[in-house]
Amino acid sequence: MIILGFESSCDETGVAAVSTQRGLLAHALHSQIAMHQEYGGVVPELASRDHIRRVLPLAAEVLRKAGLSFADLDAVAYTAGPGLAGALLVGASVAQAFAWARGLPAIPIHHLEGHLLSPLLSEPRPEFPFIALLVSGGHTQLMRVGGVGDYELLGETLDDAAGEAFDKTAKLLGLGYPGGPALSRLAEQGDPARYKLPRPMLHSGDLDFSFSGLKTAVLTRSKSLQAEPGGMSEQARADLAAGTEAAIVDVLAGKALAALKQTGLNRLVVAGGVGANRHLRRRLEQALQARGGRVYFPPLELCTDNGAMIAFAAALRVQAGLADLSGTGHAFTVHP
Ligand code: KG4
Ligand code: ZN
Helix, strand or coil: CEEEEEEEEEEEEEEEEEEEECCEEEEEHHHHHHHHHCCCCCCHHHHHHHHHHHHHHHHHHHHHHHHCHHHHHCCCEEEEECCCCCHHHHHHHHHHHHHHCCCCEEEEEEHHHHHHHHCCCCCCCCCCEEEEEEEECCCEEEEEEEEEEEEEEEECCCCCCHHHHHHHEEEEECCCCCCHHHHHHCCCCCCCCCCCCCCCCCCCCCEEEEHHHHHHHHHHHHHHCCCCCHHHHCHHHHHCCCCHHHHHHHHHHHHHHHHHHCCCCCCEEEECCHHHHHHHHHHHHHHHHHCCCCECCCCHCCCCCCCCCHHHHHHHHHCCCCCCCCCCCCCCCCCC
């Protein structure tokens, strides 16, 4: 079965073709980062309009790259949520239009399920069950994944997501959007131990997270540094960035390891945009190696939002008998 998948939940338009037998056939992506940069964050209306401009050319590109025609498709898939309402509607409407035109089933996919299963797109594939650490701009969750469609939430953030913590502290330090990569780059020149920052809830005994206190601590510290004669030096900014990154990585790694201990599992999957963070990757690789376990990441270019993870999650749902393939003609909804 060949599935064409659409992702448009936020600031990336992604389209991909996946075969249930042969895996990923082709994918194409347009990132709106440059467009939103001057506003310091995603502007929802601009995002929706840009998805409209990009989605059909991207779909044509994917079909061309995969050597497919419209007639070769057996199903379509789309991100049904969570995300920006107007943005979600673009991918969902286009997918449904394709489906209605050819009488194909249209498979709605939860955005986080896409991220969660994306490490299975590359070798070595983790076997079920595993623990998933889902760290994106909107979510921070630890999950026990027993199989496709079998997800148990073990803990999640009570306030900001890990990506949000990166983005907001980056903004405080005068860095651009998206903050994660920018803060991480600045942190390379910094000393993570110079400023003591909190590791919220690291020892709370449960698997929940909280990052808003860290943001406040960085705000307080940067204000006092700015008030010094000469203002905040470049070195102080880099040190604060390094301290912030170290605090976020400490909490994420500490809780992920606690989840492995609690469940007796030894396989960890990391997904979502923050999974691109090099410090987090290194830390978890070392920790899992020390335990005789293994950590799995999606390929770097598939860490952030993309169409491949949506088409792929749909393919796995089809294989698991969890997709409704009864056809089209029913109304569709998105879940912002
Ligand atoms: O999964 P994603 O592309 O979109 C959502 O579904 O939210 O994640 C985006 C988030 C942003 O907060 C961004 O700052 C963060 O991932 N991010 C990073 C890195 N690359 C992206 N955070 C830390 N280090 C990175 N290298
Ligand atoms: Zn995402």
